[in-house]
Amino acid sequence: MPALVTDSSSKKRKSGKNASAPSSKRRAVAEDNFAEKLATIQELENQIAESRKHYNNIATLISMLNVEKSAESPELAVAVSLCRVFGRLLAGGNLTESSRAAENEKIVAAWLKERCIEYQNALLAIMRQADPSSQITALTLSMRLLKERIAHIPGAENNVWSTGFFRDIFTAVVEARGAQDLQSEFITKFVKEFEDVRYYTFAQIGDYASTKRSSEILETLITILQTCDVAPDAEHKFENFYAKRDTKNKRVVSANSHKKQAQEAWLAILRNNLSQSQRKNLLRMMVHNIEPWFNRPELLMDFLTDSYNVGGATSLLALSGLFYLIQEKNLDYPQFYTKLYSLLNADLLHSKHRSKFFRLLNTFLSSTHLPATLVASFIKRLGRLALNAPPSAIVVIVPFMYNFFKSHPTTSFMLHRSIRDKDELAEVEKEGMDDPYDPNESDPHMTDAIESSLWEIETLQSHFHPNVAAIARIISEQFTKQAYSLEDFLDHTYQGMVEAELGVEERNLKKLPVVEYQIPKRIFTDRLLEEDGGVDSGAGCFMRGLWEF
Template sequence: MPAATVSKKRKNVKETGVSSSKRRVVAEENNGADVMADIVQLEEQIAESRKHYNNIAKLISMLNVDNGASDPNLAVAVSLCRVFSRLIAGGDLTETNGAAENEKLIAAWLKERCREYQKALSAILREGDASAQLTALTLCMRLVNERATHMPHEDTQVWLSGIFKNIIEAVVQAPEAEALRTEFLEKFAKQYEDVQYYTFLQIAEIAESTTAPKTLDTLITILSAIDSAPSQDHEYKTFYVKNSKKNKKLTSINSHKKRAQDAWLSVLRNPSITQSQRKTLLRIMVHNIEPWFSRPELLMDFLTDSYNVGGATSLLALSGLFYLIQEKNLDYPQFYRKLYSLLDASLLHSKHRSRFFRLMNTFLASTHLPSSLIASFIKRLARLALSAPPTAIVAIVPFIYNLLRNHPTCTFMLHREVRDAEFKALLDAEGMNDPYDWDEPDPTRTNAIESSLWEIQSLQHHYHPNVAAIARIISEQFTKLFYNLEDFLDYTYQGMVQAELGTEPKPMKRIPVIEYHIPKRIFTDRMLEEDGGVDTAPGSLVRGLWDFA
């Protein structure tokens, strides 16, 4: 019997010429075709007669989202979208006052099934893979269009508390939804002005209730990705729903700005905002946020709080705060005092150094600023230059030159004649202490105008030839009107090294001085016995810096 059984199986394989694995594939394909045929048949029956409306419940049960939406049946989802689109367009989901009781029951039942379908789509948006999420997004937006077009009495509800609200929540809160967010922004939020308007509304509501930093990151990304604020002569013509053009709020520039302003304010006022998020918002403040504000003074609290934080956060808050001072007459009397306090050694090593110098060039451009204030900035920069990297010094010296040109009174710091003979003799004999008070926080009371720029004189002997050369412009006659600061701000160590190595080496006019005294030994206070063992002067500088005990 066993032999006969084996022989029969081999005969079947030989006769058919198809392996078992291939037969399984064929069976699965046939099964998939049968399922598709069933879906099409159920959909056609629903379209033919109302007596087949129970097929809607069958299709919803076939969506395969009861125990999670990780593997939904997208063919069923598409079929149901077509079914409900036809029903909505035909008015079957609308309950009229004069309708019979059974008609109202049918409409209520269809509404309930539609809510189940929308809930299933929302689950797919949150839990499905990227392909399923994109399909569900398209289907959801199709339902939004149909409901807002054919059910005008529910227009506002659809956008504010209906399926569109579910879309935005899924776009914002879904854990793995980068493709979904990109699709929503590129195909809907940026393309259609009614979608953009209601997106602002939904984001404002989410930002007021959320405390999760990751959710705030997503909100900032979405808001900053939306196109910049429209001009005053902009006309709103592109709408996802045709009825939207009849809504005066959706065609009003001020209304759009108000919604965007509320959305940004909800984010800025969120108590859970992190330091990195604050810096991100400050970076995009001038170009992405402020243009949406019809009342920019609402940004004062956020900007002043950020300016008082210190460090890089204060640097980033400068431009937005100065815009409010200059354009909106913001009263911030401590602005220049705070700006002066930001000038420290860490600034010259910061990646925001170039940005700070550009802003400070704007802040100090006015010739109406007091000379004592300008002198304090000049003196503090000169003092910081003594320990600054060469890439920062080559920007500081031209900056000081421009300030001296704009404020001639400060040139006393370069050359001040002493007419009293006795005092001059005392200076020549004993010198004097620098009257500049480094620790004074008020830049108008540092006595910098009574000091001199001896620091620049020291930089003329800097080890780097480019720094030494550029420091000499202070000692020469001021024939140049001003230096273009942009030519010096982007210097880097790599660029300076390449500039030196990229050309033929220049002959040295003099050997660089490393020590004033050439030592005969490095590590000992006595010469070695082979050198005679004779006592000599104390060891070199290296000996003093290290303990070899």
């Protein structure tokens, strides 16, 4: 007899449905448990406030924080309650040991200090290990506790800021895992908002970066310093403080002291284990973000000269900072123009930093006191490079040369050199002429460029791109324009030129452009059409030979 088969699948599906979707009863139970926990926490806190005999509740609350083994899932309600507890104890002076106090009073104060340190370490562990929301909460509670310690413990500000709790907070913020939100909160709500926090943050960065750090840590430190982009001047009034006691600290209310701390912080980073991308990033912000914080900008000389000697894009980025020191601080760099001349190569004209370099080069060579041989070398090197440069770079080079000829008229001999000796002219027409310019000479004073001519520009007048050919002809015309604005040419790109050509339909062309220079009458046949006048044997054979019919 076959066994009785029961339909158990429906029961399983029913029980699975009940397990996956919590009922309203379960939600009510969870809410009741949470409310009960909050009530327990509040009761323990109230008992601590009522009587000293309940101080052991502090140890109970710390154990309820759930951070002994791991701080990944802390009880934030307990953390907030403990912050209130220690805030009241600090305000009441219960953590301060008096020399006149009885021995049992000193024992209680010492025990409370130990519990306070235990609570601080728990907050630091939460900042390092917990989720972003818990990290931010722990940071807020830590800074509030720090504020209470400074406000109610006489003489505590130096220890708390420099070697105590704030140092531990800063280290936790920098080293915490997945701490982008935490670091952003620290920068926005504290470093940028309060001037005393910013001052001591500079000090902590200087100490912390004095030893070798990883690239990730250095990136965080650079981000913190980079956000402080406005240096205080001598007349700046310091008014916004996180801890009110700091208003009496002469160093915190001194613009010179703030700049000194920031200077030491930047120097510690510049001397550290920087990656190539970080070095380039620092060079980009050197003039506007870093140098304003330096009381002694000459301390940047080693970093800038080392970067300038690296070559390539790094040297290009170091130019502006180095020229600032030369111009404003009388830095002596005798080989500056020789090094600048060496940076002019084919790679530069394809670099994304090309426009920035030309802006700086225009500044460097603007002085009318520069020798003509030096300026002529730069003009000639640009002309030679233009022969193989992209069209977007050539349209910058030609107006650049035009401006040089206007500001340095002694170099205008390079535009046209006529040979008056008939015998020499006949020999030149027969065998050609050697260019006296030496492109391999590294010293721009010794290239003999002033003895050469700009035949390269005349070559560019036959360039395949019509815009390049047209702009190259300005050198052959009368110099009636005072100067060209380089900003009108620096941002030309391939994309812009292509878009301009693709917009042919928007222009009124008298004649459509053709692909061939000479339009053939036929392509695939040897025989002309009858209306073209008969037979021309051999015509079209080359093109027809490329095809199989």
